[in-house]
Every structure is written in C-alpha cells, then in structure tokens.
Amino acid sequence: MDDSKVLIIVESPTKAKTISKFLPSTCTVVASKGHIRDLPEKHMAIDVENDFAIEYKVVEGKESLIRDLKKSLKGADRLLLATDEDREGESISWHLLEVLKPKIPHQRMVFHEITKSAIQKALSSGRDLDQNLVQAQEGRRVIDRLFGYTLSPTLWKKLANKKLSAGRVQSVGLRLTVERERQRIAFSQSTYFDAKAELLSSSQQGYEARLTSYQDKILAGGKDFD
Structure with a gap:
C-alpha cells in the first residue's frame, strides 16, 4: 500500500476503534453514528405531485459530527465508506457523499468479519x-412515511388517542392478529372420537381400518379440529 492518507467512515464508534488496530497509521477511521440525514419529523417531506421528490434534513444533533467529518476529509487523499453492506448501510454511505461532497476518489469498503x-x-x-x-432503502422509507403520515391522523380522529400510530408493517400485522383472534373466539370446542379397527385379511395379513363415513356422510376426523 502507498503512503496516501485514507479516511474510512464506519457506522459504529466501537467498530471504528477496533478496525483502526488492523490498519497502518496512514488510515484514519471515524464513525457516522448511523444516519446523518433523514426525513423531517414535522411534515410529510414527500412531494407526491412532483415525482415523489424527497426533502432531507440533517439529523438533529449531527451538525457537529458532520463538521468533524469534513475536517477529517480535508487531510485525506482517498475516502472509503465502510458502512454495513445492506440497504441501510448503502443509504448512509450515499447520504455521506451528498453531504460531504468529497473531491477525492471515494469507494465503498465492504467486509463481513x-x-x-x-x-x-x-x-x-x-x-x-x-x-x-x-x-x-429510499423506497421503503417513502412508503413508511406515506402510510404513517396519512393513516395515523385518521386513527387519532376515530379513536381520539394521539399515542396510536399506523404503518406499513404494524397495521398489516395488527390486521392478521385480529383476524386470528376472531377465529380463536369463534372456535367451538368439541369432543370427537376416531373409530378404527385392527383387522385380518383373508390371507391372514393384518391391516388397520378407519371409519371415515356413515350413511353416505363424511365423518370429521382429528385433523379437522387442529
């Protein structure tokens, strides 16, 4: 490796401290501490009439961190974004590039251990x-916001409780839970018996016979009550 100075950005300060032990002194490892930008909390921030244009803002409390990252970037010859290799990690790296606007070569750095x-x-x-x-990640975030900010106010009006919320996942999960609970309530407990017999064929071979119908009517079995 040459003597160029490399700035590596990870998500976790603990991970940054550990990784720095494995690298030469020309590498500086810092942490973004998760997302640095997100949708603002007080309004929708998605223009559905303009191709779903998104308004992002710096996460509250991350301003000084961003200043420190920009300061570290000034002394670097190369930037490596070592956030997690999933859609959230990739999104964090993208937001870092959007905010830091590096003028030096930059890439994703990926490792699994x-x-x-x-x-x-x-x-x-x-x-x-x-x-x-x-x-x-952006699509999931937008859908979450559209669901939550559209349905939650309706929920508040109907139930007069602003502590409640609706969402892409939780509302569907609640629906499935309610449907299952209704099935449980409607379930009628019954006592049933299976009728079976151990018989011998004309060739003296044993076999089991089970009563499945009576007077042309199919009888319920144990599996019908599971």
Whole structure:
C-alpha cells in the first residue's frame, strides 16, 4: 500500500476503534453514528405531485459530527465508506457523499468479519456505491412515511388517542392478529372420537381400518379440529 492518507467512515464508534488496530497509521477511521440525514419529523417531506421528490434534513444533533467529518476529509487523499453492506448501510454511505461532497476518489469498503485479514483485504478491493440498494432503502422509507403520515391522523380522529400510530408493517400485522383472534373466539370446542379397527385379511395379513363415513356422510376426523 502507498503512503496516501485514507479516511474510512464506519457506522459504529466501537467498530471504528477496533478496525483502526488492523490498519497502518496512514488510515484514519471515524464513525457516522448511523444516519446523518433523514426525513423531517414535522411534515410529510414527500412531494407526491412532483415525482415523489424527497426533502432531507440533517439529523438533529449531527451538525457537529458532520463538521468533524469534513475536517477529517480535508487531510485525506482517498475516502472509503465502510458502512454495513445492506440497504441501510448503502443509504448512509450515499447520504455521506451528498453531504460531504468529497473531491477525492471515494469507494465503498465492504467486509463481513472484523479480522485483520478481512479488513486489509477490503482496504484494497473497494467497489462503487450500489444505487439499487440506495433506492430500495429510499423506497421503503417513502412508503413508511406515506402510510404513517396519512393513516395515523385518521386513527387519532376515530379513536381520539394521539399515542396510536399506523404503518406499513404494524397495521398489516395488527390486521392478521385480529383476524386470528376472531377465529380463536369463534372456535367451538368439541369432543370427537376416531373409530378404527385392527383387522385380518383373508390371507391372514393384518391391516388397520378407519371409519371415515356413515350413511353416505363424511365423518370429521382429528385433523379437522387442529
């Protein structure tokens, strides 16, 4: 590896401290502490009439962290974004690029274990940002916001309780739970018996016979009450 200075950004301060032990002094590892931008809380922030344009804002309390990241970036020759390799991690990396606007070469640094060999290998095998993952996270975030900010006010009006909320996942989960509970309540407990007999054929071979119908009517069995 050359003597160029590398700035590596991970999500967790603990991970940053561990990773730095495996790298040369030319590498500086810092943490974003999760997302640095998100949708504002006080309004929808999604323009559904304008191709679902999204308004982002810096997460409250992250302003000083961003200043520190920009300061660290000034002394670097290369930037590696080592956030988690999932859609949230990819999104964090994208937001970092949008806010920091680096003028130096930058790539994603990906590893699946925190060992010296894995970190050093990842250092020399960067990749481009995966826009598909970024858009997947953005799509999920937008849908969550549209569901929550559209349905929750209706819930408050109907039930007069602003502590309640509705959402893409929780509302569907609640519906499934309610349907199952209604089935449980409607269930009628019954006593049933299976009738079976151990018989011998004309060739003296044993077999089991089970009563399944009586007077052309099919009888319920144990499986019908599970």
